Amino acid sequence: MAVQMVFPNYAVADIARATSFYEALGFAKNPVFSDEATSCVVVSDQVAIMLLEHAKFDEFLTGEQQRAPQGALENLLAMLLGSRDEVDAFASAGTGAGGTLSKPVEDNEWGMYGGQLTDPDGHIIDFFFMEAPQG
Template sequence: MAVQMIFPNYAVADIGRATAFYEALGFARNPQFSDDATSCMVVSDQVAIMLLEHAKFDGFLTGDQRRAPRGMLENALAMLLGSRDEVDALGAAGTAGGGTLSKPIRDDEWGMYGGQLTDPDGHIIDFFFMEAPQG
């Protein structure tokens, strides 16, 4: 099996607000896979975040599956960035775009420099830079 792409799907209350936040992070909206209730936000050639308003998201659920209520974390997206400057820039863009810096940007005990953003709908994005091991 060879996975070609990964599409995390996020339920959002307001597609315009959510799209603006992810555009502030530097991700582009792919209009081919977007509509008035969905935004396909291209992160890289292999990853695109699907933002779906609640009713649209719920349409993908089956049986007794239910979307977790706000405040109940289901997953966290983690992004490895290319430099400390990119970490600082993403943190600034995320807060300017309506997100919250839920963990301050700092060095940690694992040799990573990073922080954590919470988007306007409560989704978590860990972002960090890690020096290549010397050896």
Template sequence: MTRMIFINLPVSDLAKSQAFYEALGFANNPQFSDEGSACMVVSETIHVMLLTHAKWQGFTDRPIPPATMSEVLLALSCDSRDAVDAMNAAAAAHGGTADINPVQDLGFMYNRNLADPDGHVWEAMFMDMEAVSAE
């Protein structure tokens, strides 16, 4: 069985968040979306569930942390350094924040951190596997 991951994120403005993730290249799956949620497909095995605060609270009594706090950093691989830069630029252009941490360039690995409109932290990263195996 191929495992799938569904990342559930509480969002304050569902339409704004859906537009943000579409700008990053994620596709909406209307089959698993409704007035309180949007299922954003990253790949066949990775989905991001955007949940309004009301819908989120139906799953847990735990408080939603403020946008200035980080609970997780979600790293997502990209095909190239240019794709990392493009994701970071798309985030900045669509209501997110680019480069919330310093750019990391280790030669074999390159990454940039961004935040969505609700402060959820993503790391767009590229790893040159040929350079890794040469070390």
């Protein structure tokens, strides 16, 4: 089996605000898969985040499944960036667009440089740069 694309789905309160936030991070909205309650935000050729207003998100749930309440952790998305400068720019763009740094940008013990950003709906993005291992 070869996975060709990954589509994390995020429940959001306000589609316009959520779309603006992710566009500020440098991602592009794909209008083909977007409407008044959904935005497809392209991260790379293999990853697109689906932003779904609460009612639209709930349409994908079955049986007793329920959307996690605001503040409950649904997932943790991790993004490897291309440089320390990209990490700094990502942090600046995210906080400038209404996100908050839930962990400061810093070096850690595994040789990574990065931080953690929480979007306006409470979704968490770990973002980091890591030098290729020498050996």
